Ligand code: GDP
């Protein structure tokens with residue numbers, strides 16, 4: 001689950017990671033009030049107005065602006081709230097900005113050498129260990145750094161039984177070229193950051209930039225935090241951080257209906273029971289020359305109601321030109337599923353405007369095929385996996 005910058009920073013702060021202070025606002029008036037409150041708390045008289053969307057590269061897209069007075073906070077907030085912000089990470093039409101973070105300006109005026117670093121914490125899937133990835137080349141496009149000057153990106157792997165050891169935090173501060181007070185501050189920053197990552201059950205922290213001020217403070221200016229959804233049951237208070245406005249509406253609806261649905265780019269809708277079979281089905285569609293429009297696991301109980309809901313969700317994607325139902329009947333008998341498909345088809349009437357290919361295998365597969373073939377519905381039945389994928393290609397070609 002992705003978070004907004006302001007939410008990520010609050011989590012970091014709760015574990016003692018120093019952050020650029022800020023207050024979120026969803027209208028001009030609240031933005032000005034936020035700026036006034038920041039001045040009371042921090043003494044700052046300059047602010048940054050930062051668009052809150054689930055995408056990076058906001059600075060380049062005009063979503064991060066410096067405001068040197070309360071008047072500027074007001075006008076800039078007015079410009080940014082409600083804009084469709086386009087960045088390299090948003091869809092082409094951009095993303096609607098609902099909120100801005102009003103933050104203290106931490107790049108002191110006259111400070112000739114603010115240093116910006118890159119730091120992330122993530123799982124290295126190859127070794128099964130968490131690692132801290134960091135670079136002196138922060139603030140900018142880290143993908144470009146990785147491409148052009150990969151030797152400037154360092155990694156530090158962490159032994160899960162030991163946690164981050166003090167020498168590792170010192171090594172990181174050293175590799176970043178720090179000394180004196182800034183070195184000590186970085187050691188504290190890295191330790192707190194890693195504790196926050198583990199304790200919040202996150203799957204990604206990306207802090208770009210980490211800033212060193214001229215008075216040797218180290219702080220997080222940006223924060224991209226992804227929480228591991230499978231651990232949300234341990235963090236009831238994090239559940240409310242979900243911003244459904246940022247998520248794919250079809251995926252949100254599917255989730256509410258208890259279906260595992262992931263939107264993809266192709267034109268073959270898939271309805272499958274079990275995640276493994278769903279992946280196998282997508283592979284087979286690809287091999288037959290097609291392209292899956294989604295991943296959809298309807299789960300164990302593929303009754304008429306569920307099948308109907310699933311059809312409805314698949315058909316919301318305008319790219320879908322055919323639907324492949326591939327169900328293995330183990331505990332759920334195939335004839336019951338077939339009945340579900342037929343009933344759903346009847347109930348939905350002409351809402352189903354694409355061919356449906358249905359392959360049911362397992363307990364009572366024969367009865368299921370008969371049921372479908374005799375239903376009078378335009379459902380194409382198949383017995384073998386490959387046959388089903390080929391039939392999908394046939395209907396797409398015709
Ligand atoms: P991103 O573009 O989405 O990654 O957003 P960031 O939060 O990283 O902000 C983009 C850039 O804005 C940073 O790299 C900084 O250079 C700049 N910026 C952020 N905070 C401040 C600030 O307090 N003062 C000034 N002058 N610039 C800032």
Ligand code: MN
Nearest residue numbers: 056208209222
């Ligand atoms: Mn950034």
